[in-house]
Amino acid sequence: MEKLAIDGGTKAFPGMKGKNQPKIGMEEFISIAERFGFSSAALQRISAAVSDDDLTHGEVNFARYYCPFPELVKGPKYEALAREKFGVKFALPVSSGTGALHAAFIAAGVGPGTEVIVPAVGFMATSAAVVMCGGVPVFADVDESLHLDPKAFEKRITPRTVAVAPTHHWGGVADMDPILAVARKHHLKVIEDCAQSPGGKYQGRYVGSLGDIGCFSISCYKIIGGGEGGLLTTNDERLYERACQLAECGGLWRQDRFAPPRYEGELFVGTNYRLSELESSVDLIQLQKLDGVVQRHHDVWLRISKQLKTFKEIVPQKINDLAGHIGYMLRFFPATVQLGEKIVAALKAEGVGAGMRGPKAGPDWHQYADMFPVILKTPTAADASPFTDPRYLAKGGQVEYKNGDCPVADDLYNRAIAVGLNQWYSPEDADAVAAALNKVLAAYCTADAKAARWLP
Ligand SMILES: Cc1ncc(COP(=O)(O)O)c(C=O)c1O
Structure with missing residues (x-):
């Protein structure tokens, strides 16, 4: 009988000879x-x-x-x-x-x-x-x-x-x-x-x-x-x-x-x-890459926002921190949905990607009143x-969820116009988007130096 290793005999498996291979190969991953x-x-x-x-x-x-x-x-x-x-x-x-x-x-x-x-x-x-x-x-x-x-x-x-x-x-x-x-x-x-x-x-x-x-x-x-x-x-x-x-x-x-x-x-x-x-x-x-992505978005958003004129019928989204706002979207609230629809159509025609939900839009899981799995209290x-x-x-405890619980969200979410911004816009691109926004807003709204400002 061979002597056990524990008793001073030779190890049966002194070490692995094969080379460890990752469970998932580089080729698959790449x-x-x-x-x-x-x-x-x-x-x-x-x-x-x-x-x-x-x-x-x-x-x-x-x-x-x-x-x-x-x-x-x-x-x-x-x-x-x-x-x-x-x-x-x-x-x-x-x-x-x-x-x-x-x-x-x-x-x-x-x-x-x-x-x-x-x-x-x-x-x-x-x-x-x-x-x-x-x-x-x-x-x-x-x-x-x-x-x-x-x-x-x-x-x-x-x-x-x-x-x-x-x-x-x-x-x-x-x-x-x-x-x-x-x-x-x-x-x-x-x-x-x-x-x-x-x-x-x-x-x-x-x-x-x-x-x-x-x-x-x-x-x-x-x-x-x-x-x-x-x-x-x-x-x-x-x-x-x-x-x-x-x-x-x-x-x-x-x-x-x-x-x-x-x-x-x-x-x-x-x-x-x-x-x-x-x-x-x-x-x-x-x-x-995060800092670079954020900085590029911020620069584009800021460059555009700085050029925008103020209008009586337009309230820009409130910015809670000017320097910390990333800004991959520009948002503003037209006074009415009808006005918003006209602005969106005109911006698209100018080549600017813009959208507004409107009251007839389908459900959206970013808005509390549409979060059915939660608000229906399903177990x-x-x-x-x-x-x-x-x-x-x-x-x-007795929570009730219903439309109207959060009236500001009910109102603003539907009539927010969103303009998607690209981090890779050149300064000229940003200037052109700002010009398109000013052009469209000037066509449908009343210029008003005292109206809500785009930047805090
Ligand atoms: C605000 C917010 N929170 C949480 C999540 C959930 O993240 P994930 O899809 O990685 O689970 C998302 C995803 O879209 C989100 O937008």
């Missing part, structure tokens, strides 16, 4: 990346980013087992860049913006018997994620920035409210100072939905670093889209730990992974929103509805 239209230089950089690693334990995104906390080591590259970029202590890559919101609300203690205030204009993922946690979303009206109106928000607070989730959208930013002041006064957590405005800033600070948690989407529809992906940012270690717990079932990434809970609420059942190594290597590169399963949960009812 062929996917090519479909997203990446330049050959970008493809080379992606290739360099992933070629050295076995992608099961890649260093781009999750290498948590070995470096769970940023203070121990710099950490995986994508997380490190996100922390550095947004100026936060913790960044958690996840597989979607919705996953980030779900993890954020759970981290913030949203559950049965609680309410979260969300803006009447945003995207349904925000309110849906509240319901997914067993909480009840309460819509508050917007103002002429089409972002959460801080006064309307305060009026919606009840003893059940635990959080507010302002959405920064269409390249704009919410008016965070008054929102934060109200939230702090009432001890509410602030979850920023930054999916549509990554890189936007409020008073010099990136959105996603102002409240308690920031949630981002990096889906293909966003300005730094990379396919699919999301990101959660926070400065609060406990919120980060709880978000990790939700976003990776079985992860439990702590210094002693299998230790009992160190505090109440540390450990609970989570799900899986892990971002793949392949995706995060793309997102890493996309995130590096996820029999007896699993936050709206009829005894813990909610016992606290006097």
